[in-house]
Amino acid sequence: MRLTLTVNGAEALIEVAPHSTLLNVLRDELVLTGTKEGCDEGECGACTVLVDGEAVDACLLVALSVDGAEIETVEGLTSEEGTLSALQEAFITAGGVQCGFCTPGLLMTLTALLRENPSPSNDEIREAISGNICRCTGYAQIIEAVGSVARQENGR
Amino acid sequence: MTTSLVGASVPRTDGEAKVTGRAVYGVDYSEVGMLHARLLRSSVAAGRIAKLDTTHAIGMPGVHGVFTSADAPTCRAGWVIKEQHLFAHDVLRYEGEPIAGVVADTREQATAACAALEIEIEPIAPVADITSALDEGARLVHPEWEAYEPAGPADHPRRDNIACEVISDPDPDALLQAFAEAHTVVEDTYVAPRQYQAYLEPKSAVASFREGRYTVHTAHQFPFNVRDRVAQCLDVRPSSVRVLGHHIGGGFGGKLDTALEPYAALFAKLTGRPVKLVNDREEDILTCPSRENAIVRIRTALAQDGTVLARELECLMDHGAYSGEMPWLASVPMHVLGQVYRTGAARVTTTLVYTNTAPTGAFRGVGGTYLYFALEQHMDSCARALEMDRRAFRLHNLIAGGDQSLTGQTLDDAGLLREAFERMEEAAPWAEGPAESETNGALRGRGIAALTWMTNPMPGSATLKLNEDGTLGLITAATDNGTGAVTMGITQIAADALGLQPDDVVLLMPDTDAAGYDAGSQGSRTTHIVGRATATAANEVRDKVLELAARLLEADIADLELTEGHVVVTGASDRRIPLAQVAATATFSSGPIIGSGSYATQAPSFNPGCATGLLFPVFPTPTYHVHLAEVEVDPVTGRVTVTRYVVVQEVGRAINPAGVRGQIQGGVAQGLGYALYESLESDDGRYRERTLETYRLPLACDIPEVEIVLMEHPDAEGPHGAKGVAEPPIIPVAAAVATAVADAIGRPITRLPIRPDDVLAALAE
Numbered sequence: 001m002r003l004t005l006t007v008n009g010a011e012a013l014i015e016v017a018p019h020s021t022l023l024n025v026l027r028d029e030l031v032l033t034g035t036k037e038g039c040d041e042g043e044c045g046a047c048t049v050l051v052d053g054e055a056v057d058a059c060l061l062v063a064l065s066v067d068g069a070e071i072e073t074v075e076g077l078t079s080e081e082g083t084l085s086a087l088q089e090a091f092i093t094a095g096g097v098q099c100g101f102c103t104p105g106l107l108m109t110l111t112a113l114l115r116e117n118p119s120p121s122n123d124e125i126r127e128a129i130s131g132n133i134c135r136c137t138g139y140a141q142i143i144e145a146v147g148s149v150a151r152q153e154n155g156r
Numbered sequence: 157m158t159t160s161l162v163g164a165s166v167p168r169t170d171g172e173a174k175v176t177g178r179a180v181y182g183v184d185y186s187e188v189g190m191l192h193a194r195l196l197r198s199s200v201a202a203g204r205i206a207k208l209d210t211t212h213a214i215g216m217p218g219v220h221g222v223f224t225s226a227d228a229p230t231c232r233a234g235w236v237i238k239e240q241h242l243f244a245h246d247v248l249r250y251e252g253e254p255i256a257g258v259v260a261d262t263r264e265q266a267t268a269a270c271a272a273l274e275i276e277i278e279p280i281a282p283v284a285d286i287t288s289a290l291d292e293g294a295r296l297v298h299p300e301w302e303a304y305e306p307a308g309p310a311d312h313p314r315r316d317n318i319a320c321e322v323i324s325d326p327d328p329d330a331l332l333q334a335f336a337e338a339h340t341v342v343e344d345t346y347v348a349p350r351q352y353q354a355y356l357e358p359k360s361a362v363a364s365f366r367e368g369r370y371t372v373h374t375a376h377q378f379p380f381n382v383r384d385r386v387a388q389c390l391d392v393r394p395s396s397v398r399v400l401g402h403h404i405g406g407g408f409g410g411k412l413d414t415a416l417e418p419y420a421a422l423f424a425k426l427t428g429r430p431v432k433l434v435n436d437r438e439e440d441i442l443t444c445p446s447r448e449n450a451i452v453r454i455r456t457a458l459a460q461d462g463t464v465l466a467r468e469l470e471c472l473m474d475h476g477a478y479s480g481e482m483p484w485l486a487s488v489p490m491h492v493l494g495q496v497y498r499t500g501a502a503r504v505t506t507t508l509v510y511t512n513t514a515p516t517g518a519f520r521g522v523g524g525t526y527l528y529f530a531l532e533q534h535m536d537s538c539a540r541a542l543e544m545d546r547r548a549f550r551l552h553n554l555i556a557g558g559d560q561s562l563t564g565q566t567l568d569d570a571g572l573l574r575e576a577f578e579r580m581e582e583a584a585p586w587a588e589g590p591a592e593s594e595t596n597g598a599l600r601g602r603g604i605a606a607l608t609w610m611t612n613p614m615p616g617s618a619t620l621k622l623n624e625d626g627t628l629g630l631i632t633a634a635t636d637n638g639t640g641a642v643t644m645g646i647t648q649i650a651a652d653a654l655g656l657q658p659d660d661v662v663l664l665m666p667d668t669d670a671a672g673y674d675a676g677s678q679g680s681r682t683t684h685i686v687g688r689a690t691a692t693a694a695n696e697v698r699d700k701v702l703e704l705a706a707r708l709l710e711a712d713i714a715d716l717e718l719t720e721g722h723v724v725v726t727g728a729s730d731r732r733i734p735l736a737q738v739a740a741t742a743t744f745s746s747g748p749i750i751g752s753g754s755y756a757t758q759a760p761s762f763n764p765g766c767a768t769g770l771l772f773p774v775f776p777t778p779t780y781h782v783h784l785a786e787v788e789v790d791p792v793t794g795r796v797t798v799t800r801y802v803v804v805q806e807v808g809r810a811i812n813p814a815g816v817r818g819q820i821q822g823g824v825a826q827g828l829g830y831a832l833y834e835s836l837e838s839d840d841g842r843y844r845e846r847t848l849e850t851y852r853l854p855l856a857c858d859i860p861e862v863e864i865v866l867m868e869h870p871d872a873e874g875p876h877g878a879k880g881v882a883e884p885p886i887i888p889v890a891a892a893v894a895t896a897v898a899d900a901i902g903r904p905i906t907r908l909p910i911r912p913d914d915v916l917a918a919l920a921e
């Protein structure tokens with residue numbers, strides 16, 4: 001079946017099987033492998049992408065159900081010239097990345113959070129990422145990364 | 157003059173690849189013409205295959221082959237004991253054990269064909285747990301155990317359902333006498349759960365077979381072990397297998413032995429096409445070599461003044477159905493018992509017990525997690541019996557510099573334990589007790605726990621080649637499973653020696669054809685061992701650079717320094733030459749500049765007569781630690797909240813303090829999961845938790861910000877003095893939290909994890 005999506009600003013026309021998930025489409029059809037699969041059951045948050053601006057688990061969405069939607073993935077966070085977003089930079093400098101498998105999902109969840117709430121408290125950050133498991137970092141440096149972006153924004 | 161990179165919190169060099177989604181993990185790797193496989197796994201804990209009919213599955217759309225034990229080599233394989241066939245022959249010994257494999261054009265087709273395999277299994281009553289496995293007349297998990305051969309030169313004591321036994325009882329008379337004359341004898345039994353590594357990237361492998369050799373792509377902690385085990389399983393020599401590493405989405409010990417790699421390799425050979433295999437999360441949970449569940453009994457003879465006169469420890473570890481590296485881990489209880497507190501006369505017995513459950517294995521900190529939990533809870537129990545202060549009782553029995561461990565290893569720096577207690581006292585004075593609660597009615601408690609742990613001594617190597625553009629190629633099979641040991645530690649050591657920046661170091665991902673042997677990311681060894689090898693390699697490159705540069709600059713070698721990508725005459729900054737120019741000149745005159753280094757820690761001496769069955773007799777390059785936890789317990793719900801957590805850790809030298817902090821914060825988080833939430837429970841040998849929802853992992857709201865005090869006592873052998881860092885922070889967490897909860901509720905904690913129901917039950921007693 002035919003599916004039309006706007007993915008990171010570019011239109012994509014894809015033939016998909018009826019049961020294909022958005023995650024399958026992104027990883028297998030569009031070869032955007034930055035979005036990760038940790039469980040395929042909506043439990044780990046590694047597959048988080050933005051659908052019309054909202055953070056969702058791509059593994060739970062039947063692709064056809066989001067026909068026509070605007071999708072943002074980790075690959076779209078970097079500008080065309082290759083400049084990292086402030087949040088991506090902050091993840092690197094604050095040490096919020098270890099194995100990095102949770103990172104794309106966290107970046108998407110937090111990008112959505114910062115758009116809605118440019119200066120979240122630490123508790124609001126914790127709450128926002130309660131659906132994103134990170135097994136490596138113990139979260140502290142991720143929370144710091146978000147805090148440092150919020151401070152930069154406010155300083156502007 | 158630039159400042160040193162060593163000791164600087166510079167970012168990891170793979171950070172950008174990881175935040176942009178460009179990093180290729182094992183699951184992301186694919187090849188042209190690649191097929192997809194799935195495994196049919198046992199649905200029972202114990203049984204017999206009555207019928208397996210592949211006819212229908214073979215005819216399914218897209219299927220290239222269906223393979224069973226008839227298609228695999230007949231040899232048995234295993235890390236320590238050769239017990240395992242690739243596919244079950246007739247008998248099934250744990251849920252998840254591979255029975256057959258299907259290869260098809262797509263994963264969906266392989267999954268469908270796998271479901272279409274016609275199988276009949278006659279279930280057998282499983283040997284479900286440690287206790288029933290040891291019952292008299294218990295069914296043997298391996299009736300043919302005597303026929304199994306050790307993989308290495310020496311065997312170890314084993315019999316029936318006992319996969320390995322370590323016994324140390326050097327002076328039975330002294331022990332008896334101490335217990336007979338003791339003022340007080342205290343005995344406790346502790347129970348610890350099975351813990352799943354729960355790395356976020358499930359296991360996978362892509363293999364091909366060309367020109368008589370296997371190539372295996374995998375995101376693995378220990379590529380050379382994959383090479384060796386694939387070779388063993390497929391009955392070829394190790395050099396017939398090439399293993400290539402990719403970014404690893406976490407490992408924590410769960411990716412030290414092979415899982416899917418030998419199957420992918422076999423299928424690649426049988427189909428003539430590259431084959432990819434990926435675990436779904438349920439398969440991953442069912443078959444991962446999780447931290448073993450265990451039962452620990454400790455008994456102590458005490459003098460009236462609080463001196464420990466004698467101590468006995470018995471540890472029963474659940475081995476699961478087959479041996480991974482577990483027989484080595486049977487040595488851990490002996491180390492733990494004698495390396496923090498003095499024991500007086502001691503007896504230690506460790507028994508690894510076969511059950512019809514998934515084979516257990518290494519998880520960061522291995523058995524240390526529950527052994528220290530047991531030891532520290534028991535220390536509290538002894539202090540209570542003597543009505544002594546818990547901290548004072550610990551200090552009274554603390555080992556000192558020059559004391560010997562129970563294996564006869566001299567711990568020269570053990571005085572650092574007392575120093576760690578003092579540093580903790582500055583951070584969190586004991587007499588102050590836990591901070592006032594902000595929650596009405598909450599019970600508050602505080603716990604303290606100490607730790608001595610090792611740095612894994614196994615060998616590693618590095619080769620550095622100076623490229624003509626002045627960058628440095630780094631070739632090593634050391635793996636960065638997320639810790640930053642390679643992309644921070646080793647990279648910084650290499651760059652620092654040559655006056656370069658971390659981004660000037662071009663890292664080759666592990667390739668067993670290109671790099672020398674490396675023992676994998678385990679036991680905090682990478683920065684210490686491979687960092688040292690890298691320092692040696694870098695010095696060789698540096699010497700060659702300086703020799704040539706001295707000629708080019710007409711200067712004395714002693715007057716040269718390497719900084720900002722240049723060789724500079726000290727004090728005459730206009731007399732400088734780019735490193736690139738030196739490299740290019742060398743390359744096209746005498747040949748490229750290359751340096752190499754190899755290293756393994758020389759084993760400290762020990763007493764070989766101290767025990768039988770001890771495969772892992774020393775704890776080299778030890779580090780010393782004290783942890784403190786403060787908790788609040790809600791007496792109505794039984795919920796435990798960790799309100800404060802402090803770590804004092806001795807690291808030798810912190811090459812990258814931010815990286816060290818990440819390891820401590822992350823290790824403590826995993827330890828809190830183990831202490832409070834995580835447990836693979838089984839019903840009749842079958843796990844109850846099969847998803848990341850039912851297997852409760854720590855989330856952002858569960859983990860406090862850890863306060864960290866680093867102690868630096870440089871090691872004479874380590875690079876810039878560095879010792880192991882990443883493994884230990886998980887180990888004393890359950891010990892510290894459990895003693896804090898026990899303090900809060902006034903009842904001992906004897907079982908992990910400490911769940912609300914258990915707290916309420918204890919409070920009701």
Ligand code: FES
Nearest residue numbers: 040042043045059
């Ligand atoms: S892969 Fe979608 S939530 Fe885990």
Ligand code: FES
Nearest residue numbers: 099102134135136
């Ligand atoms: S960095 Fe490894 S799971 Fe988050």
